[in-house]
Amino acid sequence: xxxxxxxxxxxxxxxxxxxxxxxxxxxxxxxxxxxxxxxxxxxxxxxxxxxxxxxxxxxxxxxxxxxxxxxxxxxxxxxxxxxxxxxxxxxxxxxxxxxxxxxxxxxxxxxxxxxxxxxxxxxxxxxxxxxxxxxxxxxxxxxxxxxxxxxxxxxxxxxxxxxxxxxxxxxxxxxxxxxxxxxxxxxxxxxxxxxxxxxxxxxxxxxxxxxxxxxxxxxxxxxxxxxxxxxxxxxxxxxxxxxxxxxxxxxxxxxxxxxxxxxxxxxxxxxxxxxxxxxxxxxxxxxxxxxxxxxxxxxxxxxxxxxxxxxxxxxxxxxxxxxxxxxxxxxxxxxxxxxxxxxxxxxxxxxxxxxxxxxxxxxxxxxxxxxxxxxxxxxxxxxxxxxxxxxxxxxxxxxxxxxxxxxxxxxxxxxxxxxxxxxxxxxxxxxxxxxxxxxxxxxxxxxxxxxxxxxxxxxxxxxxxxxxxxxxxxxxxxxxxxxxxxxxxxxxxxxxxxxxxxxxxxxxxxxxxxxxxxxxxxxxxxxxxxxxxxxxxxxxxxxxxxxxxxxxxxxxxxxxxxxxxxxxxxxxxxxxxxxxxxxxxxxxxxxxxxxxxxxxxxxxxxxxxxxxxxxxxxxxxxxxxxxxxxxxxxxxxxxxxxxxxxxxxxxxxxxxxxxxxxxxxxxxxxxxxxxxxxxxxxxxxxxxxxxxxxxxxxxxxxxxxxxxxxxxxxxxxxxxxxxxxxxxxxxxxxxxxxxxxxxxxxxxxxxxxxxxxxxxxxxxxxxxxxxxxxxxxxxxxxx
Numbered sequence: 001x002x003x004x005x006x007x008x009x010x011x012x013x014x015x016x017x018x019x020x021x022x023x024x025x026x027x028x029x030x031x032x033x034x035x036x037x038x039x040x041x042x043x044x045x046x047x048x049x050x051x052x053x054x055x056x057x058x059x060x061x062x063x064x065x066x067x068x069x070x071x072x073x074x075x076x077x078x079x080x081x082x083x084x085x086x087x088x089x090x091x092x093x094x095x096x097x098x099x100x101x102x103x104x105x106x107x108x109x110x111x112x113x114x115x116x117x118x119x120x121x122x123x124x125x126x127x128x129x130x131x132x133x134x135x136x137x138x139x140x141x142x143x144x145x146x147x148x149x150x151x152x153x154x155x156x157x158x159x160x161x162x163x164x165x166x167x168x169x170x171x172x173x174x175x176x177x178x179x180x181x182x183x184x185x186x187x188x189x190x191x192x193x194x195x196x197x198x199x200x201x202x203x204x205x206x207x208x209x210x211x212x213x214x215x216x217x218x219x220x221x222x223x224x225x226x227x228x229x230x231x232x233x234x235x236x237x238x239x240x241x242x243x244x245x246x247x248x249x250x251x252x253x254x255x256x257x258x259x260x261x262x263x264x265x266x267x268x269x270x271x272x273x274x275x276x277x278x279x280x281x282x283x284x285x286x287x288x289x290x291x292x293x294x295x296x297x298x299x300x301x302x303x304x305x306x307x308x309x310x311x312x313x314x315x316x317x318x319x320x321x322x323x324x325x326x327x328x329x330x331x332x333x334x335x336x337x338x339x340x341x342x343x344x345x346x347x348x349x350x351x352x353x354x355x356x357x358x359x360x361x362x363x364x365x366x367x368x369x370x371x372x373x374x375x376x377x378x379x380x381x382x383x384x385x386x387x388x389x390x391x392x393x394x395x396x397x398x399x400x401x402x403x404x405x406x407x408x409x410x411x412x413x414x415x416x417x418x419x420x421x422x423x424x425x426x427x428x429x430x431x432x433x434x435x436x437x438x439x440x441x442x443x444x445x446x447x448x449x450x451x452x453x454x455x456x457x458x459x460x461x462x463x464x465x466x467x468x469x470x471x472x473x474x475x476x477x478x479x480x481x482x483x484x485x486x487x488x489x490x491x492x493x494x495x496x497x498x499x500x501x502x503x504x505x506x507x508x509x510x511x512x513x514x515x516x517x518x519x520x521x522x523x524x525x526x527x528x529x530x531x532x533x534x535x536x537x538x539x540x541x542x543x544x545x546x547x548x549x550x551x552x553x554x555x556x557x558x559x560x561x562x563x564x565x566x567x568x569x570x571x572x573x574x575x576x577x578x579x580x581x582x583x584x585x586x587x588x589x590x591x592x593x594x595x596x597x598x599x600x601x602x603x604x605x606x607x608x609x610x611x612x613x614x615x616x617x618x619x620x621x622x623x624x625x626x627x628x629x630x631x632x633x634x635x636x637x638x639x640x641x642x643x644x645x646x647x648x649x650x651x652x653x654x655x656x657x658x659x660x661x662x663x664x665x666x667x668x669x670x671x672x673x674x675x676x677x678x679x680x681x682x683x684x685x686x687x688x689x690x691x692x693x694x695x696x697x698x699x700x701x702x703x704x705x706x707x708x709x710x711x712x713x714x715x716x717x718x719x720x721x722x723x724x725x726x727x728x729x730x731x732x733x734x735x736x737x738x739x740x741x742x743x744x745x746x747x748x749x750x751x752x753x754x755x756x757x758x759x760x761x762x763x764x765x766x767x768x769x770x771x772x773x774x775x776x777x778x779x780x781x782x783x
């Protein structure tokens with residue numbers, strides 16, 4: 001990229017071809033005021049506050065004006081000061097003087113700019129506009145406070161990837177429009193980027209003053225993206241510390257619905273867990289296996305691995321186990337998802353409920369569609385309207401193998417596997433998958449253009465490297481035919497040098513870096529559940545599982561995680577991990593201190609013992625790039641050849657209606673526990689209504705409750721003191737904290753009708769220990 005020098009306020013600054021004057025000034029720490037500009041968005045020049053003066057006296061908007069070799073500008077002349085002051089006066093013509101009761105007061109950019117520009121009188125006047133309050137998805141748009149900077153609409157469309165908001169142009173009467181037919185994720189990004197109080201969150205409205213809140217920086221742990229987050233905390237008059245909201249640096253980052261709204265906001269209901277320590281110690285000593293969730297931190301995974309080595313119990317985490325097996329079978333190395341998408345021309349999402357399970361990845365795809373003309377292809381049995389793609393291939397449930405073969409044949413532009421497919425009944429493959437010839441032709445055309453268009457221009461025969469990225473979801477790598485599917489993806493990689501990336505749930509990579517995992521056999525006795533199902537469960541207060549030992553939630557503890565971009569990220573507590581009386585609560589470090597006979601009191605004392613990190617927790621940056629190397633294990637697909645592919649294309653007969661068991665990741669975490677998300681079509685077919693409560697029969701290997709398990713986890717002590725017994729009664733009451741014990745037969749769920757879903761596949765939100773993703777819909781009874 002060509003570089004050259006320009007002059008800003010007499011200072012020589014290095015600029016690059018295609019860079020705006022505003023961007024150059026910011027890099028060189030030269031202040032230019034703005035109101036509508038956000039670095040994460042393309043500039044539009046709506047506010048005109050960023051104007052600069054050229055050497056000939058011409059005034060231009062620095063955000064939209066590109067730097068060139070002979071650029072010379074001033075940023076703060078008398079002419080510019082008068083210009084900006086007049087802009088502020090104009091913006092304030094109809095702006096209500098209600099700062100004292102406005103939620104934005106104290107952090108209002110318009111308020112700041114009025115002071116900065118020294119606006120002390122208002123010489124302009126106009127007729128008062130007719131204004132309205134528009135209510136939508138826990139938000140209110142107050143037209144009277146809007147300066148039409150367009151931030152909210154552009155963020156919703158360009159950055160989040162939804163199309164809920166738009167600018168309704170009408171001169172002085174311009175305003176923001178809300179499309180009530182579009183899906184709103186309720187991420188509150190529009191509220192976050194609004195420079196005034198025009199976009200209001202009803203959750204935060206009139207709860208506190210913005211200037212009273214202290215920011216507690218951390219990372220979000222709702223999915224494997226681990227976005228930056230600031231918990232905003234205040235101690236109330238009664239002495240209770242509370243989180244009032246979660247935000248991020250809105251200039252450059254974003255939060256999904258789960259990150260912004262799902263956190264434990266105070267410690268009022270937390271009860272002491274000291275009396276259960278002996279029970280926990282006994283459970284670890286007698287355990288046959290431990291099932292841990294991908295939500296577990298690096299330090300927790302390391303401690304559990306050390307305890308496994310000492311006491312000989314197996315470690316299970318099927319999502320991580322199958323992820324690793326798929327990685328090995330495809331001969332893949334770990335790569336950053338975000339970096340891989342930057343140069344891609346086509347992104348294929350295969351077997352992932354990406355919109356809710358990986359919301360940040362889905363947003364990144366939307367950004368690249370707008371900025372880089374990325375073509376997205378969505379391959380999934382679940383048909384929905386929210387994921388915008390140039391091609392959607394909806395296939396029949398349990399026919400992933402047929403679809404993978406069709407993908408291999410469609411991309412075999414050099415006819416490498418022509419003989420193999422000639423001997424295969426492709427008519428049966430197409431019929432089984434339910435994908436049409438027209439859809440396959442569209443797939444070929446899109447991918448061929450991405451792979452060879454630039455190569456043809458340069459008279460090359462080889463395809464462009466990394467032009468196609470295939471994001472492989474958990475539906476594929478946990479599939480019963482995962483080894484065969486992995487081999488097909490390996491052939492795709494070798495054939496076209498494309499990038500295949502399995503998407504990891506939560507802290508899958510961190511767990512694999514510390515734990516030696518075995519396949520879960522779903523034994524029904526002496527199984528510890530660590531943030532997962534089991535006979536003895538350790539989990540936090542936000543979990544719907546019945547916990548026997550309380551763990552801290554992730555806005556309570558210091559710990560680290562590895563995200564899908566291969567960064568070691570540091571989570572910090574927003575609240576002290578104490579009970580309602582202010583007494584310290586116990587966590588896994590306390591259990592480990594007793595069982596491992598060490599002097600480590602805190603989880604972060606294990607941070608520098610991690611195999612992929614030698615730095616102490618306190619010395620770590622918020623994000624640190626790491627070279628994570630996972631030792632290859634034996635691959636089930638290592639001896640496969642095309643001629644030996646075990647192809648069982650004909651799936652077993654199903655009911656025609658299916659349930660998809662979504663992972664506890666991303667926005668799925670925000671739905672009420674044990675919820676069945678269904679389409680209107682699904683409701684009609686099965687006589688269901690919104691908010692119906694039904695019982696489902698799921699054929700899964702692990703379904704017993706704690707009360708049905710064996711007594712191998714009974715406390716060694718014969719009795720517990722009276723106080724502890726009283727606490728136990730309180731903790732074991734599901735009514736106190738909204739807990740719901742797992743049903744003894746089947747799964748009780750509440751039906752929730754979603755307009756974005758179509759077809760006969762429902763989505764189940766329930767923390768069930770099962771690697772199986774799809775189930776037949778079988779209703780046992782109504783509640």
